[in-house]
Amino acid sequence: MxxxxxxxxxxxxxxxxxxxxxxxxxxxxxxxxxxxxxxxxxxxxxxxxxxxxxxxxxxxxxxxxxxxxxxxxxxxxxxxxxxxxxxxxxxxxxGRTFTTEVFGERADVGGQWIHWIQPHVWAEMQRYGLELLETPGANPTAYGVVVNGKLEPFDPAKAFELLNSGMQVFSKEVIDLFPRPYDPYFSDAFLKTDNLSIAERLKQIKVSDETRAILESYFTTAVNGPIEQAGYLDQIHWYARAGNDMDRLLRACTQYKIKxxxxxxxxxxxxxxxxxxxxxxxxxxxxxxxxxxxxxxxxxxxxxxxxxxxxxxxxxxxxxxxxxxxxxxxxxxxxxRHVGSGFELKVKVKGNKGSYQGMAPSGYPINLVYTDYISDHHTKFVGMGYSVPGFDVNDDDNVREAFTRLLPGAEIMESFAYDWNSDPYSKGTWCDxxxxxxxxxxxxxxxxxxxxxxxxxxxxxxxxxxxxxxxxxxxxxxxxxxxxxx
Missing domain, CATH: 3.50.50.60 (FAD/NAD(P)-binding domain)
Known part of the structure; x- marks a missing residue:
């Protein structure tokens, strides 16, 4: 070059x-x-x-x-x-993968997380001898989720238990719609649920307020857009790809990337x-x-x-x-157009904040923050959100207000954002x-x-x-x- x-x-x-x-x-x-x-x-x-x-x-x-x-x-x-x-x-x-300079170091701000249950990318990792880098926030030691407008602390194991049980209720009647996830049209039985949105399905099920908040926060992050516009069927397909195993699905989505x-x-x-x-x-x-x-x-x-x-x-x-x-x-x-319509945010916070994950449901400008890197002097976080009216991801005050809702008291040193929805050659993030x-x-x-x-x-x-x-x-x-x- x-x-x-x-x-x-x-x-x-x-x-x-x-x-x-x-x-x-x-x-x-x-x-x-x-x-x-x-x-x-x-x-x-x-x-x-x-x-x-x-x-x-x-x-x-x-x-x-x-x-x-x-x-x-x-x-x-x-x-x-x-x-x-x-x-x-x-x-x-x-394309929608993008490695650039963030806070003086090379970092990914587009598609990045991979896993060995994804056969094609894993074959390329082996072909070229590429190494994995683990994201600390995928295994949080502290967790918070917005429930009824208020950030509530949860034991991470308890939060996962609520998410896992909630997903089982969410997918109960359609758990077998994709017997061959890589051949989704093997049977057209799945089409019977195609007109249902995630929001509509959440209204049909009976779960606790805490479980509903965790489910809604997870789905909003997964589709990177409003769940009122996101298809229920797509998330059932996600679940099937991971063998209907929520722990495996989360790890495939958030834990490992190319070093x-x-x-x-x-x-x-x-x-x-x-x-x-x-x-x-x-x-x-x-x-x-x-x-x-x-x-x-x-x-x-x-x-x-x-x-x-x-x-x-x-x-x-x-x-x-x-x-x-x-x-x-x-x-x-x-x-x-598909649902994915958001941004990726990188935030550098003063001090060692440990391995943390915070989530907020649909309507909040930032739906997920979790630890990307830890040092004695600062902690780097990844943030995900979508285009909410009145929120500018490149405005420091907007970012500070939205970020501290999920990590109160955080002192932001720097932030970096890439708005994929405004990129004329993608017009959105990943497809849902x-x-x-x-x-x-x-x-x-x-x-x-x-x-x-x-x-x-x-x-x-x-x-x-x-x-x-x-x-x-x-x-x-x-x-x-x-x-x-x-």
Whole structure:
């Protein structure tokens, strides 16, 4: 990396960075949906420009999106001798995983937690010899949760007991809906509960106020948004992926991360891919015909390939012009967007606060704080929350007020926030479906369209919303493309 690049990254990683910084030099992607045009793969709606002889910008595969799914697909294709081009809208790779400088040290502020029960990411950890780093707050020695508007202290073991028993009541009638969690459409019986939200389900069950508060706080953090908009079915799928074991699920979500940061895995995948990577290159239009795919960037440059892997968040599909148009379910899902709509907060607090975890239910700007690092002089915390009206995660006073609700008396030394909901190339955090999305859009969202193959954690069958889900879809997309390329 050049000295100029280093200077640029240091400026970008300032704790008060805005999304304009992330997308420097790039204008908003043009959005156009052609709902009344033919489905992808038909011959009626082709581009004349595709019938011309392509220029030197010709590849076996173009991959739109340089996140974990796109990098995995590039590695798989590149190691099999295919020439790949990765087009990334941001000035960095990684997508919704992001390793940057926080409080003078490298830290992850996007997707980061992994576990050995997640098979695809664990295989990559073994392949590259990467080490784990444990998050202290996953095993708290002190715990607090907001119950009826007041922070109440709990013994951590008691709090888990309430959460575990509450989850059993929450999922009682539907515990067997996903007998094969990595093959969710094995049976369509699960669709009978698809229109129910988490909030509606919580109203149906009888539990104590303390259990309800813990459940609501957990679910609000899990979906990273309002539980009134979050599908009940998605959380049942989460539970099934962990073998209907709450302890295992919590550990998979919060305990371990890659010691050298998620960027180290991205770098290794792209290194082995030998792909050409173009940063600051938002895509404006994708056209396909019987000859191949033409991808036009926002700067006007065009690239040609025999196949194309679309590894973008579902919230961003509708920001690109597709010729022919995408399946109606994809367009509708992208317009509706998933639930995840929050931020990740890093807070450095004076003194040794030990291993602590505090939670608050829906409606609070910060729903979870827990210890990330402990020293004799200070403690670093991770915070999670979503876009609540009137709260600015980059305002020191707002952060101090919200954070001390969950850790009273804390003296904040520094804070850093990344608002994923305002990032134009993600428009949200991890994916959690809204009520009805499985039924209305699920199959369309996972459908390949002619020479377009879709990847990304949002369409994973297994750990959707996780790094493992992104890798799962990158592997699948590469297999499909290899068959297309013959």
């Amino acid at each position: 050049s000295e100029k690049d280093n200077d640029f990254l240091k400026a970008e990683y300032n704790r008060r960075q805005t999304l304009k910084g992330i997308a420097a030099g790039a204008t908003t992607v043009i959005a156009a949906s052609l709902m009344n045009s033919a489905m992808a793969g038909t011959s009626k709606q082709t581009s004349d420009s595709l019938e011309k002889t392509p220029n030197d910008n010709t590849y076996d595969t173009i991959i739109i999106g340089g996140g974990m799914a796109g990098a995995t697909a590039a590695r798989e294709l590149g190691t099999r001798g295919k020439r790949c081009l990765v087009l990334e809208a941001r000035n960095r790779t990684g 050298t940061g998620t960027s180290s895995l991205i770098d290794l995948l792209l290194r082995d891919s030998r792909a050409e990577v173009k940063l600051n290159t938002p895509v404006q239009r994708v056209e396909q015909s019987s000859r191949g795919v033409k991808v036009t960037a926002e700067d006007g440059a065009s690239y040609f390939a025999k196949a194309c892997i679309v590894a973008l968040p579902m919230n961003c599909w509708n920001d690109i012009e597709w010729l022919p148009a995408l399946a109606p379910g994809k367009i509708a899902a992208s317009k509706e 479906y809204k009520p009805g999305m499985w039924s209305k859009y699920g199959l369309d969202m996972r459908k390949d369209e002619g020479r377009l193959v879709f990847a990304g954690s949002d369409v994973a069958n297994g750990w959707r919303g996780f790094i493992d889900g992104a890798i799962e879809t990158g592997l699948r997309a590469s297999r499909v493309v290899l068959k297309q390329l013959g």
